[in-house]
Amino acid sequence: MSRSKTPAKVGRPRGSEKDKSERGERILNAAEALFALHGYDGVTLRTLANAAGVDVALINYYFGPKQQLFDTVFKRRAQILNEERLTALRAAQEAATPNPVPVEKIIEAFLRPLEVAQESDDEGWKNYCALLAYVNNSAVWGPVLMSKHYNELVDVFIEALRQALPKAADADLYWCYHYMSGAMSLTFANTGRIDKMSHGLCRSDDFQAAYDRMIPFIAAGFRQVCEA
Amino acid sequence: MSRSKTPAKVGRPRGSEKDKSERGERILNAAEALFALHGYDGVTLRTLANAAGVDVALINYYFGPKQQLFDTVFKRRAQILNEERLTALRAAQEAATPNPVPVEKIIEAFLRPLEVAQESDDEGWKNYCALLAYVNNSAVWGPVLMSKHYNELVDVFIEALRQALPKAADADLYWCYHYMSGAMSLTFANTGRIDKMSHGLCRSDDFQAAYDRMIPFIAAGFRQVCEA
DNA sequence: ATTTAAATTCATCGCTTGTTGAATTGTCAA
DNA sequence: TTGACAATTCAACAAGCGATGAATTTAAAT
Numbered sequence: 001m002s003r004s005k006t007p008a009k010v011g012r013p014r015g016s017e018k019d020k021s022e023r024g025e026r027i028l029n030a031a032e033a034l035f036a037l038h039g040y041d042g043v044t045l046r047t048l049a050n051a052a053g054v055d056v057a058l059i060n061y062y063f064g065p066k067q068q069l070f071d072t073v074f075k076r077r078a079q080i081l082n083e084e085r086l087t088a089l090r091a092a093q094e095a096a097t098p099n100p101v102p103v104e105k106i107i108e109a110f111l112r113p114l115e116v117a118q119e120s121d122d123e124g125w126k127n128y129c130a131l132l133a134y135v136n137n138s139a140v141w142g143p144v145l146m147s148k149h150y151n152e153l154v155d156v157f158i159e160a161l162r163q164a165l166p167k168a169a170d171a172d173l174y175w176c177y178h179y180m181s182g183a184m185s186l187t188f189a190n191t192g193r194i195d196k197m198s199h200g201l202c203r204s205d206d207f208q209a210a211y212d213r214m215i216p217f218i219a220a221g222f223r224q225v226c227e228a
Numbered sequence: 229m230s231r232s233k234t235p236a237k238v239g240r241p242r243g244s245e246k247d248k249s250e251r252g253e254r255i256l257n258a259a260e261a262l263f264a265l266h267g268y269d270g271v272t273l274r275t276l277a278n279a280a281g282v283d284v285a286l287i288n289y290y291f292g293p294k295q296q297l298f299d300t301v302f303k304r305r306a307q308i309l310n311e312e313r314l315t316a317l318r319a320a321q322e323a324a325t326p327n328p329v330p331v332e333k334i335i336e337a338f339l340r341p342l343e344v345a346q347e348s349d350d351e352g353w354k355n356y357c358a359l360l361a362y363v364n365n366s367a368v369w370g371p372v373l374m375s376k377h378y379n380e381l382v383d384v385f386i387e388a389l390r391q392a393l394p395k396a397a398d399a400d401l402y403w404c405y406h407y408m409s410g411a412m413s414l415t416f417a418n419t420g421r422i423d424k425m426s427h428g429l430c431r432s433d434d435f436q437a438a439y440d441r442m443i444p445f446i447a448a449g450f451r452q453v454c455e456a
Numbered sequence: 457a458t459t460t461a462a463a464t465t466c467a468t469c470g471c472t473t474g475t476t477g478a479a480t481t482g483t484c485a486a
Numbered sequence: 487t488t489g490a491c492a493a494t495t496c497a498a499c500a501a502g503c504g505a506t507g508a509a510t511t512t513a514a515a516t
Contacts (some may be wrong), residue, residue, distance in 0.1 A: 012463040012512040023463090037367055041270035045504060055465055060505065062463095133365045139265055139358060142419035154425050174426040175441045182414025183407040191370035197382050198402040213403045217449035224448030225441050240482040240493040251493090273474060283495055288475065290493095 024062045026052045029124055031073045036130035040070055040141070071145065074135060077117075077128045078149040084113040085153060089160060100163040104219045107180070110157060111218075114188060115211045126190060133189030136181065161222070168226035176225055180218045187214060252290045254280045257352055259301045264358035268298055268369070299373065302363060305345075305356045306377040312341040313381060317388060328391040332447045335408070338385060339446075342416060343439045354418060361417030364409065389450070396454035404453050408446045415442060 007014060030052035034043040045066060049056040063069040088109035092101045101109075117125040135141045154177065161173050187210050194202045202209065258280035262271040273294060277284040291297040316337035320329045345353040363369045382405065389401050415438050422430045430437065 008464095008511055010465045010510050012510085014512070015463080021463095039267045039269060039366070041267060042368075044502075046502080056504090057466080057506075058464065066504070130367060136421070137361045137365045137414055137417045137419065138267070139417065139419040140270075142417075142421045143424055146421055147424045151425060171426070171430055171437065172441060174422060174430045175438065176445060178415060178422050178425070178430075179411040179442060179445055182412070183410040186365055186410025186413060187406060189365045189367065189370075191365065191367040193364070193370045193374055194402060194406050196371055196375045197379060197406070198399070202399055202402045202406075209399065210403065213400060213453050214407060216452045217404060217407055220448040220452030221445035224444045236481055236494095238480045238495045240480085242482070272472075274472080284474090285476080285496080286494065294474070 021062075023052070023054055023058065027054060027059055027062060027069075028073055028076065029127075031069060032076075032124055032131060033127040035070065035073060036127040036134060039134055039138075040066075074131065074145050075149055077125070081113060081117070082150070082153050084116075085110055086156065088113060089156065093160070101160055103161070103164045103222050104215060106157065106160050106164060107215050107219050107222070110180070111184065111211055111215055114184070115207050118188065118207050129188035130190055133185040136185045161226075165222065165226040167228070172226045176222050179221065183214065183218065249290075251280075251282055251286065255282060255287055255290060255297075256301055256304060257355075259297060260304075260352055260359060261355040263298060263301060264355040264362060267362055267366075268294075302359065302373050303377055305353070309341060309345070310378070310381050312344075313338055314384065316341060317384065321388070329388055331389070331392045331450050332443060334385065334388050334392060335443050335447050335450070338408070339412065339439055339443055342412070343435050346416065346435050357416035358418055361413040364413045389454075393450065393454040395456070400454045404450050407449065411442065411446065 027048070031043070031048055034048055034051060045056050045059055049059060052059075059069065063072055089101075089106065092105040092109050096102070096105070114129065118129060135145050158170075158173055158177060161177070162168065162170070165173070188207075190204050192204045195204055255276070259271070259276055262276055262279060273284050273287055277287060280287075287297065291300055317329075317334065320333040320337050324330070324333070342357065346357060363373050386398075386401055386405060389405070390396065390398070393401070416435075418432050420432045423432055
């Protein structure tokens with residue numbers, strides 16, 4: 001009864017190996033977009049399945065229960081982002097040797113990879129940045145996921161800042177880092193708020209404008225607090 | 229059949245006018261705490277009713293449907309906060325006349341009322357600050373609620389900053405304001421992240437430490453970008 | 457050719473969701 | 487004292503929730 005002209009509705013599809021597990025990625029991408037917009041509890045598996053063009057049961061088949069899916073979505077680009085930030089920092093360190101890297105360059109190594117990502121063809125990065133803002137500001141997810149996937153990177157950047165600002169107390173460095181993290185989160189959450197706030201003068205999606213001002217803004221803040 | 233010794237379970241309670249609508253406030257306070265922690269969709273009316281020690285139906289009776297309740301919760305302290313920020317700014321302006329208020333004082337007028345609120349006896353302010361972070365970073369709620377309840381204040385503070393930084397382009401001012409808003413949000417979201425990140429050195433609930441560094445940090449950022 | 461495993465759909469489970477109408481009890485003005 | 491109204495509980499509603507086991511089809515391994 002198999003091998004009919006029209007493909008069966010049920011059962012394994014006549015898989016070209018090209019779209020092998022391409023459905024898995026469709027699920028992740030749709031989940032990324034929806035979680036970023038509505039948060040964990042604001043997304044139902046049925047909405048997600050519909051957005052991904054996939055049956056509900058397939059989500060569980062690929063990614064297990066909802067929480068695990070959320071973690072997978074968050075982790076995916078965290079790893080990529082960490083690597084890019086790290087290589088940017090290493091490059092700056094190499095360029096500066098034997099001197100310590102100046103503060104601006106450290107901030108730049110931290111922020112530019114986000115700008116590049118957001119301006120890339122892959123629309124998913126925009127969603128991921130909004131998701132990052134959601135997680136970072138959530139008392140439920142923040143301490144769990146941010147620590148799990150980003151703390152290692154924090155240590156590296158704090159160490160670099162410590163060398164750039166030798167007079168700074170550690171507490172100063174961590175607090176300033178925290179301000180930077182907050183400014184970054186909101187800016188790349190892309191909520192459209194600045195558009196309304198500025199009566200149309202500034203645009204949320206003008207990443208160039210956002211970053212070009214943000215880097216000197218943050219660097220000056222660090223210096224003020226940590227060079228006193 | 230009324231007037232039995234034990235008060236009836238159903239029907240209007242033997243109201244002392246003291247707790248008149250005190251149940252309404254209990255609902256708002258519980259809602260504030262829960263929405264701040266779990267977001268709009270993460271809170272069910274039954275959980276809320278339970279936390280407030282109240283029947284589910286009473287929520288709708290007092291505040292209408294869920295969305296309207298959310299708006300009411302958000303609006304309540306927005307008004308208070310706006311007033312306090314405004315009087316702080318007016319005081320700074322009076323103290324500085326005929327000169328424009330220096331940047332630090334403007335930032336201070338914007339941020340200190342939050343510190344005072346968070347350090348007050350009213351625990352609700354802590355929850356409200358976390359709620360503010362949630363709303364501010366949400367693409368769904370941010371542009372609606374933030375604009376509705378805070379845009380008027382933005383205009384006033386931007387005008388003050390414009391006078392303090394006469395060389396600045398308006399776009400610079402709005403972007404810097406946005407960075408400030410983000411840094412503030414995350415800091416007062418009180419997620420406990422900085423505690424983990426700093427290996428226990430800094431504490432999320434050390435508001436004094438947070439603000440004393442934040443004000444010079446932000447002010448220096450403004451100057452750097454807007455005095456070039 | 458047969459068996460095993462992978463990928464998919466479908467139907468359904470037991471619970472939970474926001475909301476509402478009816479019933480009940482108390483207050484206060486006429 | 488009667489009647490309007492305010493405040494509360496209770497029970498139920500249709501819809502939606504996350505999860506899963508069974509059935510089905512195809513691909514790969516033997």
